[in-house]
Structures are given as C-alpha cells and as structure tokens.
Amino acid sequence: MEEMHKKLAVMCPAMVNRKTHMLLHDNARPHVAQQTLEKLNELKIETVPHPSYSPDLSSTDYHFFQKLDHFLSGKFLKNKDSPKQVFQEFLAYRTSDFYQTGILKLVSRWEKCIQSK
Numbered sequence: 001m002e003e004m005h006k007k008l009a010v011m012c013p014a015m016v017n018r019k020t021h022m023l024l025h026d027n028a029r030p031h032v033a034q035q036t037l038e039k040l041n042e043l044k045i046e047t048v049p050h051p052s053y054s055p056d057l058s059s060t061d062y063h064f065f066q067k068l069d070h071f072l073s074g075k076f077l078k079n080k081d082s083p084k085q086v087f088q089e090f091l092a093y094r095t096s097d098f099y100q101t102g103i104l105k106l107v108s109r110w111e112k113c114i115q116s117k
Contacts, residue, residue: 001039020046062109063102 009016023045040047071090077083 001036001043001045005043020044023047063105067098 005016023040037047068087068090071093072086075086077086
C-alpha cells in the first residue's frame with residue numbers, strides 16, 4: 001500500500017494532497033484483513049463501501065459478454081494472437097443496434113432490481 005501511495009503521489013498528486021484519501025477496493029478477504037485495515041488507518045485512507053453487486057445492472061454481463069461467450073463457443077484459439085483476431089471479428093459483426101438494444105434493456109433491469117430491493 002505504501003508503494004501504491006508513492007506512485008499515486010507522482011501520477012496524481014491531487015489525489016494524495018486531499019484532506020482525506022478514498023479507496024474503493026475489492027471486498028475479498030485479504031482486503032479486509034486486520035493488518036490491511038490497520039495500514040489503511042495509518043495512511044489515513046477512507047474506505048468507500050462496496051456497492052451491492054447485481055449482474056442484472058451490468059449491460060456487459062448480461063448482453064455483451066453473453067453474446068461474446070456464445071460467439072466463442074466451439075472456437076479453438078491456436079496461438080497468442082488468436083484471441084485478439086477472434087475478438088475483432090466479433091466486434092466487426094456487431095451493429096449499432098446491438099449496443100443500443102443492450103443499453104435499452106438496462107432500464108427495465110434497473111427497475112426490476114429496485115422493485116425486488
């Protein structure tokens with residue numbers, strides 16, 4: 001964390017020179033360990049609460065990656081350049097309607113999540 005703090009001071013001094021620092025990090029077990037929390041307190045870094053996760057709210061999870069997964073089904077990637085080529089092929093076949101449909105469905109998914117709390 002000290003190394004991250006030093007790098008941040010160089011790359012974005014405004015973030016380090018704030019009255020309080022804020023950190024949004026993964027809520028995985030190592031990140032909430034007592035030693036980690038003590039270091040965050042020592043560095044006076046405020047931890048922003050992690051928002052609840054719902055795959056219904058991420059258009060990439062239910063639309064983009066779902067279609068990409070289907071597109072990749074049965075494909076064999078022969079070398080390290082294959083993933084890039086296949087991904088570019090996937091993108092080449094998507095129309096603007098593909099992205100618009102995913103975004104428009106997002107509103108109904110938000111409403112569904114809000115209603116179910």
